[in-house]
Amino acid sequence: MRGLKLIGVVLTLCLAAPALAGQPVALRAQVAASGSITLGDLFDNSGVAASVIIGGGAPAGMSAVLDAGAVQRIARTHGLDWDNPQNLQRIIVPSVGGPVAGAGPMVEVLTYSHSMSAGEIVQPTDIAYGKVPSFAVPADAPHDADAVIGKTARRPLRAGAAVAERDLSNSILIKRDDLVEVGYHADGVSLTLQGKAMADAAQGEAVSIENMASKKVIQAVATGPDEAVVGPEADEIRAAATGQTRSQFAALP
Numbered sequence: 001m002r003g004l005k006l007i008g009v010v011l012t013l014c015l016a017a018p019a020l021a022g023q024p025v026a027l028r029a030q031v032a033a034s035g036s037i038t039l040g041d042l043f044d045n046s047g048v049a050a051s052v053i054i055g056g057g058a059p060a061g062m063s064a065v066l067d068a069g070a071v072q073r074i075a076r077t078h079g080l081d082w083d084n085p086q087n088l089q090r091i092i093v094p095s096v097g098g099p100v101a102g103a104g105p106m107v108e109v110l111t112y113s114h115s116m117s118a119g120e121i122v123q124p125t126d127i128a129y130g131k132v133p134s135f136a137v138p139a140d141a142p143h144d145a146d147a148v149i150g151k152t153a154r155r156p157l158r159a160g161a162a163v164a165e166r167d168l169s170n171s172i173l174i175k176r177d178d179l180v181e182v183g184y185h186a187d188g189v190s191l192t193l194q195g196k197a198m199a200d201a202a203q204g205e206a207v208s209i210e211n212m213a214s215k216k217v218i219q220a221v222a223t224g225p226d227e228a229v230v231g232p233e234a235d236e237i238r239a240a241a242t243g244q245t246r247s248q249f250a251a252l253p
């Protein structure tokens with residue numbers, strides 16, 4: 001009984017104790033890192049948590065791109081309270097190393113922070129702003145990291161190379177042999193059927209679908225996870241993406 005009473009007292013004290021708030025911290029006005037990025041590189045007054053590593057640093061002359069929400073969660077785990085008053089989505093952390101050597105004028109663009117395999121999905125840590133020779137900047141180089149994150153590598157990608165839109169594709173929404181709901185919507189008429197995908201397809205891409213009932217194959221356009229459309233709606237989507245005007249996505253057979 002004495003042991004039970006002692007446990008009761010301990011539980012009462014634990015329940016009555018207020019939740020401990022984290023140490024308030026502010027993002028440094030100028031963030032930078034040499035090597036691995038730590039909480040101390042990002043926040044003032046980070047105390048004993050300053051040495052906690054949160055990610056790999058970018059190569060010399062480049063900048064790492066960190067997800068602000070992930071940084072906030074890691075900081076909270078180690079007793080730091082960053083309220084992100086500016087509602088940042090990304091934190092750019094330049095390397096303090098010297099610029100990359102190279103002939104000719106250098107241009108700062110998004111680059112791959114390490115080599116990637118075909119099929120990998122781009123994460124914030126996979127890209128960084130870096131300087132490359134102006135002749136190596138692709139015509140379709142994206143200017144915003146958000147335009148790249150979440151897309152899939154079409155082919156193997158080399159560390160340090162400038163990012164090009166043609167290197168990437170939207171993530172696959174429909175996979176080969178998936179059961180897909182195909183819709184037709186026009187002039188107040190809405191019809192749907194289930195079919196089997198004959199190939200993979202990303203958002204807005206054409207995909208062949210086998211009608212499960214008639215066994216006929218139709219051309220549709222992927223619009224969501226295991227969802228596609230045919231008819232005028234499909235024509236509009238593809239016309240916006242490719243500039244084509246000819247109708248090739250017929251109604252449901």
